[in-house]
Amino acid sequence: MKVSSMVEYFDPATAGFGKADFSKVDFSKDYGTPEVISDKQVTLEIDGMSISVTAGTSVFRAAALADINIPKLCASDNLQAFGSCRMCVVEIAGRRGMPASCTTPVEEGMQVTTQNGKIAKLRRNIMELYISDHPLDCLTCPSNGDCELQDVAGAVGLREVRYGFSGENHLTAEQDSSNPYFSFDPSKCIVCSRCVRACEEVQGTFALTIDGRGFDSKVSTGIDSAGNDNDFLSSDCVSCGACVQACPTSTLMEKSVIEQGQPEHSIITTCAYCGVGCTFEAQMRGNEVIRMVPSKGGEANQGHSCVKGRFAFGYATHEDRITTPMIRHSIDQPWQQVSWQQAIDFAATRFKDIQSEHGKDSIGGITSSRCTNEETYLVQKLIRAAFGNNNTDTCARVCHSPTGYGLKATLGESAGTQTFESVLQSDVIMVIGANPTDAHPVFGSLMKKRLRQGAKLIVVDPRQIDLVKSAHIQADHHLKIRPGTNVAFVNAMAHVIATEGLLDQDFIEQRCQQQAFNTWLEFIKNERHSPETTSDITGIDAIELRNAARLYAGVKNGAIFYGLGVTEHSQGSSMVMGIANLALATGNIGREGVGVNPLRGQNNVQGSCDMGSFPHELPGYQHVSVKANRERFEQVWQVKIDAEPGLRIPNMFDAAIDGSFKGLYCQGEDIAQSDPNTQHVQAALKAMDCIVVQDIFLNETAKYAHVFLPGASFLEKDGTFTNAERRINRVRQVMPPLAGMADWQATMALSNALGYEMNYQHPSEIMAEIAELTPSFAGVSYEKLEQLGSIQWPCNEHMPNGTPTMHLHDFPIGLGKFAVTEFVATTERASRKYPLLLTTGRILSQYNVGAQTRRTDNQHWHDEDRLDIHPNDAEQRGINESDWVGIASRAGETVLRAHITEKMQPGVVYTTFHHPESGANVVTTDNSDWATNCPEYKVTAVEAIKVKTPSNWQQRYQEFSQKQGEYLQKAKR
Amino acid sequence: MLSLKLQNLIKMLNQIAANICLAGDEQQAAVEVAHHIVAFWAKSMKVDVIEYYQSDGEQLLPVSKQALDILIANT
Ligand code: SF4
Ligand code: SF4
């Protein structure tokens, strides 16, 4: 198959980054066994050719590197060698017999023969045995043309099968098609165990085993608690697809290939789901994506993926996609389909009218964390230049804005400090308020790999997330924190470190501001922060916390990973600073294996923050009140920029209800579902005169809109995303935009209609402008991205190839700055009326508001949001599994079905927000982080009672949605 | 009754004041609170909360008030 664009990847090894390896690694080739890193080189001779490789490399890999390709079946270069098929046998001078080259390490002076008559005969015999128990339906097999068994049969010159096909065989074994995305046809299985090893080593789930011995051995998905055989869907399998990719035959096969046939070309692009930012080959047939295969050359994912990125791309061509622009005068009218020009003119006229009537500041916009950097940049540029104000914000407001604030205040840069790979050097991993195996699965797998190698694990979470205890992993400490008490916890950790002599004095002296440190030290040593005193607040046992602090501070490399369980609190920013304090106090900054790492939710949260989406910051976190910053932009943009920060999303809502904010341009964001206190949001949206929504579906917000501009999915446009490691990855168009315009083109058209001219021919020109104006992007260009594959910002004259690890020698603010983080209890407290604390989160198979994943077969795993509740709390309330439960807070009420689980602690309930009709955010309040207004999603005081009918809100929602659905149908007719 | 918008502004300002209380040094804290407001709040928000402070101000914490004094003095 032809792989267009970028077969040649950047490999750090070849660029002199210190990884010892040879010449060029071609990621489209399988080298049989994994790369071995060692300082020692070994020279040997293979088929008369002299070859030098690192010590520990297999003979197979050494040969492959020299382009001597030995046939193989059970080996693959992302798995440890197993040596079961014996297809790769070779002869070694001075040794008896024929060893398997995949399990034989190279030795100095070794002389290897990979081809001769004897070897060929043995290989043919082995192949004959395999084929005698394999259906001969190659011509009609979905793997035809992409089957390693077929290739190897050809390579070894198999011509006849003497044993016949009548003997005992597995040809009638039953298929398992329970997984919606791939099928398992054991009649074609050669029991090479690649799938089993992929599930263990790559994914870390251990769902598969080889059962039985010899002829009877087969791949098994385990048994359930009743002792019956599992199928894939009922097993522990999380549908990551690693086994499917590893399978050399058509035994494990994507259903899309079975149904649609083999792809004929492929294009490298980036997953648009989560902040891991996996690189994929979109394997295509014409304009149709057949399958997504994670690319081994992808620096963030190194050939792995999760169920969302690999399989859940069908939404892009779902029938609900809206591909024609629509307008209407008010939201109680049916939609009317119009041309792009009509829709854009309608929107521009309305915006201009509002501004002339209500003033320049009466409109604003929201950029998307799902769109590309270039698109986000354009939207904030439109707002600043064409609207003439700074009323721009982004959905990062509701997830990671405290990260930006907290890390900038302490470390001087609003971003994580490491690469993902750095975790492989961590000795202790502390995970706070994050659930990587569900929300950042590919990174979760990497972390699990390190944990299986022996790194220690501290989990700080109110829930028993999967990481606490899963196959071959057990957290050393699970600190079951009470929601809303993070800062008390982090201060207690710091207190132990400061009072037990665990501070890294050298680091603090050399790298930190002394005055800030002294103030902090005095603050933190106070007895009120001790684990014994705070234990009543946090619910964490003092001794356990002391031990966890000693563990984190006591090793060479301690790394902290955190998620929305840290940021989405009234003290989110303080907590981020508290985490940075811990890292500074223990010197865990500025090298591999350590650091402070926010795990970002959506694919381009980092990018949307970097691109100036916030109302107070121009791209690159350049404050808008600084004259010099504005001047540079003013010169290039040829327009005056307002010196005052604009409104944030919640302030926009308040102003809308107040009547001073009337128009909103909202790109790729569903604020009506994702933002807290839904009823308040709905009231605000209803109060506006012109809402322009640009999205691929008629989302919840669009039900309140006056103009709908059809968006383009990530498959339909060029651009870049920036992942949680600050890694800028290319997004490449694989099919034309269904609606005729990519999002950046629509924004441009709107800007032009508003009278501010934009004229870019390609996103690369937008990137050139970003690089010109943003110091941390100064060295970024599409050419360099082609050349290097990806770039981690800052990328400038000092770091022309980007910066994998931040703060190596100093901080952007010079010295690191300890921050005083006083614990201030949230006003959201359990009370007589609302005795439970509700916290919210997400799960593996669904993504955010679910608009995309709900339109795929991922529904099989999670078709409704449930309320997780501890058995004690359930019993007290007479709630049984699957009962309807009304959840009420001071903001509102909704009804969900109960799921009773001991993974919750008593007093805490939990739900997800993937389905709009669940109304999880009807219950969440407008409490927010003190510094950034990031909503306090993680703490809401509620009561849960058994009910029989949906809540009033849900009934109203049903009616409203139905009416809006009819308005849409009318437009289509 | 104060408008919802104003109630939120008061709440936000007091929350900032509560979180920036620097180990008892009120004056320094007020300076930082004022700085935060300048750096992050939209003009209309500043105007609204100052107007409230000058006409009523009852629900504001002492540090919040001091911060607004600084803001007023600098504009
Ligand atoms: S299913 Fe595929 S990978 Fe697994 S043992 Fe069978 S042939 Fe090998
Ligand atoms: S899809 Fe992933 S989790 Fe499921 S069996 Fe295969 S490798 Fe394991």
Ligand code: SF4
């Ligand atoms: S959702 Fe995240 S982990 Fe899964 S494939 Fe996409 S980027 Fe990778």
Ligand code: FES
């Ligand atoms: S490839 Fe080496 S034994 Fe199977």
